[in-house]
Amino acid sequence: MATEQGARRVFIGLILLSIALVGLIARPFFEAFFLAAVLAGAFNGLQNWLTRRFRGRQGLAAGVIVVGIIVALLSPIAALTAFIVSEVIKGVNFITGVINQRGLEGLLAYVPQALREPAARMLDRFQTESASVWQIVQEHVSAQGAAAAQTVGGVVMATGSVAIQLAMMLIALYFLLVDGEKLVAWVESVSPLRRGQTTELLTEFRRVTHSVLTSTLLTAGVQATLALVGFLITRVPVPVFFAAVSFFFALIPAVGAAMVCVIAALLLLATGHPAMAIFLAAWGIFVVGLSDNVVKPLLAKRGMNMHGALVFFSLLGGLAVFGAIGLLLGPLILAFFLSVVRIYERDYGRPNEHPGAPPTPPTSNSPTLAEGEEWEDSGAHAQHASEEARSH
Structure with a gap:
């Protein structure tokens, strides 16, 4: 007959197996x-x-x-x-x-x-080789047809x-x-944690995600505004439209708003404005592009219990490890670590650090209450003896 402890272990193993299977089907x-x-x-x-x-x-x-x-x-x-x-x-x-x-x-x-x-x-x-141009194009297309089909299929x-x-x-x-x-x-x-701890962790996650999303939208707005300034200085056609495109691309980590500035700079170069094109490209790379690394951590830390440096490195580390979704996963992982440590310190820390814990017992070098009373009595006795001596 199976013991209670053995049945518990088997059931825990079944729970872990079910969690692994659910994760497997949810992975895609x-x-x-x-x-x-x-x-x-x-x-x-x-x-x-x-x-x-x-x-x-x-x-x-x-x-x-x-x-x-x-x-x-x-x-x-x-x-x-x-x-x-x-x-x-x-x-x-x-x-x-x-x-x-x-x-x-x-x-x-x-x-x-x-x-x-x-x-x-x-x-x-x-003009001199126009007779054979079409034949060369046809041969090239035929030779690269399979590769082109694979490329188009991959894009689809x-x-x-x-x-x-x-x-x-x-x-x-x-x-x-x-x-x-x-x-x-x-x-x-169903959580094995104490009542309220799971809700506290989920609330922390929601607060961090809300802060990251808000900072991402605000940072995209700042980058679009900076890009609009560059477009107005260099007199790019339809600057408001390019600024709107910059806002949209700023939400894509792998592209960024700086890419729109570079494309607009190429258009200026093609239309015969090299000085303006160089200025706009530099403005997009160094001002618009780098502002993301400064503005986003400053805005994100306002909704998190984290230092600005921790927010900055969690964003970059998450982006490097998980890709674009790491901009959310990085701060969430760090917030999860800090929340778990904070809850452990509050609920499972040293007993003497709790508000209702008994006071620390006195050491052998510290005077006890009885010793204090003896010192007080001996002092009073010495004062009484000195008064009698002065009366004589």
Whole structure:
């Protein structure tokens, strides 16, 4: 017959096995579920407010938040795509019109002076070898057809993977907004920690994620403003649009707002403004780009119980280890460590450090109460003897 201790060990092993299996099936969507949990914690206040506005209909409130996030994600992409397509169409129409009126030589008048001579040589070579150009292009395309197909297939698969992760994140976010409080209560009830400790850790996580998300949005706004200043100084066309694109790219860690400044600098260089192009590229790299490393830690530490240096290195370390999602995971891991240490020190620290602990017993070198009384009596006796001596 199995003992109680043996059954407990077996059951603990079964629990650990079930946790490992659940982690295994959730691994493909880890980033989606993690981002959903982060956004659910960040939008918890808005969810409660909308629920009260909609008379207790949590599903409707969660749906409004999810739709708002979808619009916020798709609007910048749609605007950028429309702008690029319109500019490409304008460029094609301009080139076609110049060629129809002046021929290929007419395009040289619109090439910057520094690039005009190489462009003329390329044009002469194209005119002399125009008979075999199409054949060379066909051969090159045939030779590289398989590689091009693989590249296009990889891009399509990557795009589909991102779309699937985004869809899973939005679905998980909806259910977490609706039943998140019930989930937290269940985790608190089954947690082996003391009552309130699990909720305290989850509250700390929500506070850190809210601080990181807020600092990320504010930092993107600061970078977009700095980029707009550079665009206005260098007279980039449609500077407000480029500033909006800079805000969107500032939210992408691997790209950043500095990339938009560099692209705009290349446009200035191509239109014959080398001095402005150099200034804008330097402004984007050293002012816009580096401001992220200064502004974000300063803004993030205001909502965390951390030193600014800890926030800075947790952001960089998380980015280096986990990629873009490390900007959230890095501060969360450090906040988890500090919270666990703080709870342990408060609830399991030395007994003498607790407010209700008994006082420390006196040492052998310190006087006791009885000894103090004896010293007080001996002092009074000596004073009485001296008074008698003076009377005699």
